[in-house]
Amino acid sequence: MDDELLAQSHLTRAQLAAEGVVGLALSWVDNAGITRTKAVPLRRLDQAVRDGVGMSPVFDVFLVDDSTTTSRFLGGPDGDLRLFPDLERAVPLAAQPGWAWAPADRYAQDGTPHPACQRLFARRMTEQARARGLSLLAAYEVEWVLRRPDGTDPAENGPAYGLHRLTDLSDYLRDLLQALETQGLDVQQIHPEYAAGQFEVSVAAEEPVAAADTTVLVRQTVRGVSARHGLRASFAPSFEPGTVGNGAHLHLSAWRDGRNLMTGGEGRHQLTKEGESFLAGILDELPALLVLGAPSPASHLRLVPSHWAGAYHCWGPENREAALRLVSGRSANAEIKCFDGAANPYLALGGTIAAGLAGLDAAATLPAEVNGDPAHLPTPPPRLPETAPEALASFTRSTTLHQALGDPLFHAIHSVRQAESTLFADQTPTQITEATRWRY
Numbered sequence: 001m002d003d004e005l006l007a008q009s010h011l012t013r014a015q016l017a018a019e020g021v022v023g024l025a026l027s028w029v030d031n032a033g034i035t036r037t038k039a040v041p042l043r044r045l046d047q048a049v050r051d052g053v054g055m056s057p058v059f060d061v062f063l064v065d066d067s068t069t070t071s072r073f074l075g076g077p078d079g080d081l082r083l084f085p086d087l088e089r090a091v092p093l094a095a096q097p098g099w100a101w102a103p104a105d106r107y108a109q110d111g112t113p114h115p116a117c118q119r120l121f122a123r124r125m126t127e128q129a130r131a132r133g134l135s136l137l138a139a140y141e142v143e144w145v146l147r148r149p150d151g152t153d154p155a156e157n158g159p160a161y162g163l164h165r166l167t168d169l170s171d172y173l174r175d176l177l178q179a180l181e182t183q184g185l186d187v188q189q190i191h192p193e194y195a196a197g198q199f200e201v202s203v204a205a206e207e208p209v210a211a212a213d214t215t216v217l218v219r220q221t222v223r224g225v226s227a228r229h230g231l232r233a234s235f236a237p238s239f240e241p242g243t244v245g246n247g248a249h250l251h252l253s254a255w256r257d258g259r260n261l262m263t264g265g266e267g268r269h270q271l272t273k274e275g276e277s278f279l280a281g282i283l284d285e286l287p288a289l290l291v292l293g294a295p296s297p298a299s300h301l302r303l304v305p306s307h308w309a310g311a312y313h314c315w316g317p318e319n320r321e322a323a324l325r326l327v328s329g330r331s332a333n334a335e336i337k338c339f340d341g342a343a344n345p346y347l348a349l350g351g352t353i354a355a356g357l358a359g360l361d362a363a364a365t366l367p368a369e370v371n372g373d374p375a376h377l378p379t380p381p382p383r384l385p386e387t388a389p390e391a392l393a394s395f396t397r398s399t400t401l402h403q404a405l406g407d408p409l410f411h412a413i414h415s416v417r418q419a420e421s422t423l424f425a426d427q428t429p430t431q432i433t434e435a436t437r438w439r440y
């Protein structure tokens with residue numbers, strides 16, 4: 001361990017101890033989209049920072065139901081990996097007194113980066129953007145459905161976006177807001193969403209890895225505050241088949257020399273040439289990107305027309321039914337609406353960046369925009385893949401994503417997705433929803 005890291009570790013430990021922290025939960029998100037953890041007593045922090053915390057590579061092929069599959073490069077009971085906490089993100093959890101959290105990177109025992117570490121993948125893609133002189137800003141919206149342990153809606157079926165709901169759950173939402181802010185998160189909005197008992201939080205944009213870390217922390221905080229109020233939170237894409245589900249919309253903008261490429265240009269809706277190419281690259285890869293951003297068979301229960309989920313393979317300015325919505329104005333950005341809470345946020349972001357960069361390198365251009373609900377157009381644009389196997393076929397063909405992810409990670413994701421498709425192949429929407437509702 002270098003001296004600087006040792007000094008940072010001592011400082012972090014002293015600060016966390018002063019706040020009454022006893023244990024540190026290290027988290028990583030697997031290819032099934034599940035946030036998994038190993039926790040250590042705070043007094044072992046220096047050791048965790050020096051040697052990492054042991055964890056089996058078998059989690060690279062875990063499925064949503066905790067069964068496992070195999071992959072060409074990874075999986076099986078052999079071997080060990082080390083989780084290294086990122087101390088810069090270590091923070092006491094306001095809703096879990098005595099606990100702190102930190103995201104982890106995964107390394108091999110010999111100290112080399114694990115080729116299938118999703119967080120390191122997101123970092124590599126950010127660096128590839130930087131190598132082209134681009135900096136990126138990203139943020140995930142977080143949606144969840146709240147239930148009492150008996151399955152009833154604590155917001156008492158209050159109207160969508162209704163002030164009723166904010167009143168019925170006044171203490172809960174206040175505690176949540178306070179916990180998020182105490183943890184240093186820059187909350188932009190918190191509000192009741194459309195479906196029964198559904199809420200949403202949005203936070204300020206940050207650099208990509210930080211944005212993915214933040215969404216893990218936001219969800220953990222929602223879980224923690226919900227538990228303290230005797231409630232359960234579900235981030236699953238499909239909570240009740242046939243109704244609006246939980247999205248995890250990704251906002252992304254690319255900047256050069258302090259200038260946002262999504263605005264101030266000569267193109268359509270003031271897009272710059274480079275901004276358009278970046279968006280065109282993302283749009284082009286969306287069918288394959290679903291495997292990273294809307295990965296579960298349950299995702300496809302959410303991804304249906306006229307549910308604000310972005311089921312059509314098109315883009316449009318401020319169009320909430322387009323998979324890619326261009327948000328204009330001062331903080332112009334791309335909103336990828338088809339992504340949901342079953343996604344690994346590091347994979348979805350890294351893959352989206354790779355797609356954007358491919359568009360930039362090819363000087364790609366956007367097709368015609370789509371305005372209004374595509375479902376009501378005389379000739380609607382094509383749908384995004386409607387099933388998980390269809391999306392997987394696009395992913396298999398994507399040389400851009402394959403190259404960006406590298407063989408081990410690409411094949412591990414492929415195996416997990418294939419196995420989950422098989423797992424749910426003969427199940428009804430209700431069965432798929434029930435099997436995944438409380439997993440994410």
Ligand SMILES: NC(=O)CC[C@H](N)C(=O)O
Nearest residue numbers: 244245246247307308309
């Ligand atoms: N306000 C919204 O955009 C709702 C989004 C919707 N819940 C989804 O599934 O993505």
